[in-house]
Amino acid sequence: MSSEALTARAGIDMARVRAWLPAYGVYVAIVLLVLYNIFFTPYFLTWSNLRIQLIQVAPIVIVALGMALVIGTEGIDLSVGSVMALAASLIPLYLGYGVVGAILVSLLAGLGVGLVNGTLVARVGLQPIVATLALFVGGRGLALVISGGQLKDVRNDNLIFLGSGDLFGLPVLVWIAAVLVLIVAFVVRRTVFGRRLLAIGGNRASAELAGLPVQRVLIAVYVTCSVLASIAGLLAVARIQSSDASAVGLLIELSAITAVVVGGTPLTGGRVRVLGTVAGALLMQLVVATMIKHNLQPSTTEMVQAVIILIAVYVARERKTR
Amino acid sequence: MALLEVVNVSKVFPGVRALDDVSFTLQPGEVHALVGENGAGKSTLIKVLTGVYQPDGGELRYCDEPVSFATPMDAQRSGISTIYQEVNLVPLMSVAHNLFLGREPRNRFGLLDENRMNREAAEILGPYGVTTDVRRQLGTLALGAQQMVALARAVMIDARVVIMDEPTSSLEPREVETLFGVIRDLHARGIGIIYVSHRLDELYQICDAVTILRDGRLVHTGQLAELERLRLVSLMLGRDASQVRKEGATAFEADQHEGTGGAPVLRATNLRSRHKLHDISFDVKPGEVVGLGGLLGAGRSETIKAVGGAYPLDGGEIEVDGRHLKRHSTVQAVKAGIAIQPEDRKAEGIVAGLSVRENIALAVLPRMARMGLVSDAKIDEIVDVYMKRLRIKASSPHQAVGDLSGGNQQKVLLARLLATQPKVLLLDEPTRGIDVGAKVEVQTLIDELAAEGLGVVLVSSDAEELIEGAHRVVVLRDGVVVGMLTGAEVTTEDLLATIAAAAPEDKDEQ
Amino acid sequence: MTQGVVAEPEVPGKIVADETRRAERTDRIVGHVQRQGALAVLLAVVIIAAAVFPNFRSYANTATILVAAAPPMLIALGMTFVIITGGIDLSVGSQFVLGGVVAAYASRWGLIAALLAPLLICGAIGLLNGVLIAHTRMAPFIVTLAALLGARGLMRALSSEGSTTYLVRSDAFHRLGSGSFLRIGYPVWLVAVLVLIGIVVLSRTRFGHAVYAIGGSEDAASLMGVAVRRTKVWVYVMSGVLAGLAGAINAAKLGSGVTVLGTGMELDAIAAVVIGGTLLTGGAGTIAGTIAGVLLLGVIQNMINQVGNLNSSYQQVISGAFLAVVVVAQTYLGKLRRVT
Amino acid sequence: EDSDTAADSAGTSSAGAQVVQSAAPGAETCTLDQFGGSKIDLKTAKVGFSQSEKEANPFRIAETQSIKDEAAKLGITNLTTTNANSEFNKQISDVEQMIDAGVQLLVIAPLNSDGWDSVFAKASAKKIPIITIDRQINATPCKDYLTFIGSDFEKQGQRAADEMAKALDNKGEVAILLGAPGNNVTTLRTKGFKEEIAKVAPDIKITFEQTGNFARKDGQNVTEQLLQSNPNINGIYGENDEMALGAEVALKGAGKQPGDVKIVSVDGTKGAVQGIVDGWFSAVIESNPRFGPLAFDTATKFFNGEPIPSNIIIQDRQYDESNAKSDLNSAY
């Protein structure tokens, strides 16, 4: 074999790696981090540890799913944390009517916020970041007003089961997140709604001219995102067995956006990577867990997170030939 | 001495060899035509010449010195000035700012001298026929005027080479004349010009030399006068001269000038929109192609968009097949059977990031689905049908549309319209910027569709296309219907006469 | 300057005569209203506040609002440039805190050090942001989100996890933050000067026009020979430097490098800029609008305080509602213009 | 079903009122003359209260409520309250605006101990007395501000350490759930705890310190991680009750029984005291938020010309097995 052929093959391999990395880089990063932990973190490779990581990442995954859809339409939703708080604040109020009733009410709250966001974006034509900023500020205030500003303990066994129970050996929380992941992945890939969403994110003007119900789809996307956030909110209540409107979902919008972007979904819309989003959330969770397990200072954790985000996004960035 | 020279240049994009060992020489004072089918590599060659792309192989020589331009700015500084294929100006900035961007006049404090800039801008643009307020946002100008601003900008600097990539695709005949005036002047001053166009008449009018590309390879270079039209087209298409019967003219069947009978499939009555459209009425019968004529800015695109529900109306009625459209929206229009192909393919037509397949199926997803779930088999079926019927050239249905050449993008767009099985097709400049081969195909297709009973509304700046393609022509000026040509009246002379008759003085106050 | 002396077209008529002059005039008037929309809303709110709350009218209260608005104003000034290029800078809040801590620490070496150190450090972070954004084409949102974390981590690392508050040791530096001229604090004067410079730079220099061009259409700007990358890098450096300066001034006013600051400041700045009529998509916007936006947020806060006794939760609800109303009003003014 | 709400008992009941530690003899005092202010009648005076954090945890709720209730009780009609929502700059401008609006007495719950220079400049120009509550401000009493009323946070840490040592029999591994980084309370409660542990029980090792941001959710998350990586942990010190309650949930989730891991925390909220009753908590050191009566009492005395100590440290109680059940109602 001539040396030319050799370099040619190496070249092709490099090209392949380059095409492959953006899509799968985040999985590589997870594997590397897990390997590091297996060797350097005591008690890492235990079932109970894996369980904890999955439980902790579940709410972020659920919120990030909705965020991924919104980002797919070239939007962004800052209000998810406030929606979680709103959902959480309603749970104790309506728990008297049974778990189902309380859950329905909190989902309705998510629906309401989503309608407002969606209407502001799709009909009024506000830029998503500003439209959702209003509810980011006001939503949590409303949640605090509803809850009287107080943390309330929740002692309903059914609800607590959602937060800390097990089903077939896996936490209920994880089951719920997994099912939602599958549903969203299915919706994005297989449904009319999903395809329309991507087209709108890719080129809104042309989607409009093609006769797609752009406003309806956009509103539905924001509603979906908010409802997913309210699911995360009520699960958070179930998990910490209390409803704390001031703390639930604080800063989760940034974690969710990070998960989505690290997972390879571009902020420019037109594409949604559902599994990538899950991986992105898992990666950030593992980073924080690793830092905590090694008892590092918050300053170190933050700086390491910054570097990992940059590396992940650098690897996954869109490469235009130039 | 050669002014600008490329030697054995190659450029590879993922999956495409856009330029393969191409050489090309530009002499001072020469107007050099660069021709080829859509996707032949013309734009790519130009981008290599001007530092937008770095060549993967080969050499670039400027004034007999090897050079390499890292950025378009480098090329510009050395005196290579370019008008790119898509108008590349900043729509949100004023006309004057666009003209002077990066070389604004400054006062002694180093601050911009806005007044001087505006004054000079007005002076510079005068000869190009652009007499608007130069403080206006560029984006509010008609495309043709924008193109003129781009031209003025390119010529303004001390250029030794001026490159024009399809400068006339959005120009009116009068504007084309202005452009040719500029080119002749540059020619006289010894400036080298590279001129890309699909309009063969123009090439023979002003070009000295010609280089023909096909599939990224050089197939011919030489003096244009020595090359017959037929031969040029056959070289471009890579087909035998005998096969290329029609020369430059359209592919429409010429003898279709009598209207078809029957009730109108589309009737627009008294469409009104503030400042833009004033009581526009017309109808289209099944099997009929109705042309919309007029100068740039006459409101043809607005009319079409208004009918398609994409432009706000203050009043008026739209009926499809005798049924009145209740709500004015694109959703309703598409439901009623109206399909619209917008003028600006990139901005409003294709979804560049999605595949050919997704683009074609986009408007008919509900039909391709059961209970909201999309059936890939059904999609593949129609995609296959339309890719074959329109002869869409793509490496696979999964290729991103953004990576296709202009002509193929246009075909994908048409396929999307046809997939909705419309009753009325609204086509805004359907052949703009696509090559002779694709043009023939699109024109033939329009004929076929009309023959199948569709109503077609055709907007075109190409008078020939309008005359030969349409059964009737509605002439617009300043948003008002000023005439209607039917039957034997549908001739170039009558069209120009109607446009000219509606002189500005006649109807200043509305 | 050569302007190709060109043959006159055969018919020396108007090619672009598509609109009546009247339409152009209305266009311009409505355009003015829209551009001044934030100012109009600000005026309305101020008049209402002055009518309802007697205390609002006092000179002292006005001065307090202005001094409190000084740091946000600097941050929003930088953010305006960033947003006009079509970008966003989420790291300014962290940089603001970092700037304050560094300034307080460096004040032991005097005024110059106290001012220079934060500018250098935050400028460097801005440079990193700019280089990553301009040269690797990573999304500004995510790059600056990482910088938000990084800068905060750095601040915590410098202040033993935030528990050490460095006191300002230079009297001159302290005076810079607390002194006043005509009963209006020095920070306000400083900001006024910088804002004026900002306005001149944005509207009257080639750099400013490059900023607009990049936001309007990056590809076009690059093809027209604008130094896109360099301009972008500078814009993020500016944003960082201004955030650092804002932090330093704040530290000078407070007399120490407080570490528990700055959360959410980036969102306030973005809100102010957008309320001021700048498009988040880039290409259009004014600094005057941004000033109105920042003051509007300040005045709303002041009004809420004037009511007194309002529970913190209600305050948030009202802020959110107000924000929505203002932005929706702004958008409708903007639409009015497009439709006409 | 919900737990009973805290508001019933907060501030309104006389149970759990603050008690001042007997001042050290010869401690500094301040009088109206020394301060340079003028006598005013509290009833008609304009009074401003600046709260630092959202009224979203029991401590802040009880604190604000207590100020409002006491003002109402004394017939003070002109009380303005602001809330900085944890934004320090907002608190500064809140207070400055109240000064501009002409308040004659300021009660401040400061978010941070440093950074009050601009406020002091304004207040001292108008001779407005400032009473800071719960957190101290680093400045000169009787000049910049009148006095400080509050707990000794370092002492709270020390007492928690003593209780932890007792619960663990002076040996074992302990984890600290730190409060929000950068907060003086965090710093002092950490310092007091660590120093005291080193002194009284050198065999107790502090093997883990992570921030729980004073929030239950974070306390739970961190504890869950902690239980995985340090399974041998014997005690958890929560720098507030909320985080400790989060730890309790985490312990339950990990299948631990009450008492397997000893929890000691600071604050004295109902939930935590209930935790003692249930056996999860070993002890809770109180940090009493009912500042209203003491603050206004001090102000009244001050305007009457009586000398006011410059540091009014309140006596914090503590709850353990012995009194948890009986005193549950005086917890807030």
Ligand SMILES: Nc1ncnc2c1ncn2[C@@H]1O[C@H](COP(=O)(O)OP(=O)(O)OP(=O)(O)O)[C@@H](O)[C@H]1O
């Ligand atoms: N950035 C790019 N990435 C990938 N492929 C590209 C890119 N630009 C061009 N191509 C491909 O390179 C080939 C040549 O394109 P080019 O734009 O040069 O054609 P052209 O001759 O200018 O066609 P047209 O007449 O339609 O403008 C086409 O197949 C096109 O799809």
Ligand SMILES: Nc1ncnc2c1ncn2[C@@H]1O[C@H](COP(=O)(O)OP(=O)(O)OP(=O)(O)O)[C@@H](O)[C@H]1O
């Ligand atoms: N995207 C746009 N934004 C604002 N104004 C526009 C836009 N497009 C067109 N216009 C305005 O509308 C007028 C008419 O548009 P246009 O030139 O497209 O009309 P037309 O008759 O369809 O011409 P043609 O289709 O041949 O370009 C123009 O003068 C222009 O000022």
Ligand SMILES: [Mg+2]
């Ligand atoms: Mg081309």
Ligand SMILES: [Mg+2]
């Ligand atoms: Mg048009």
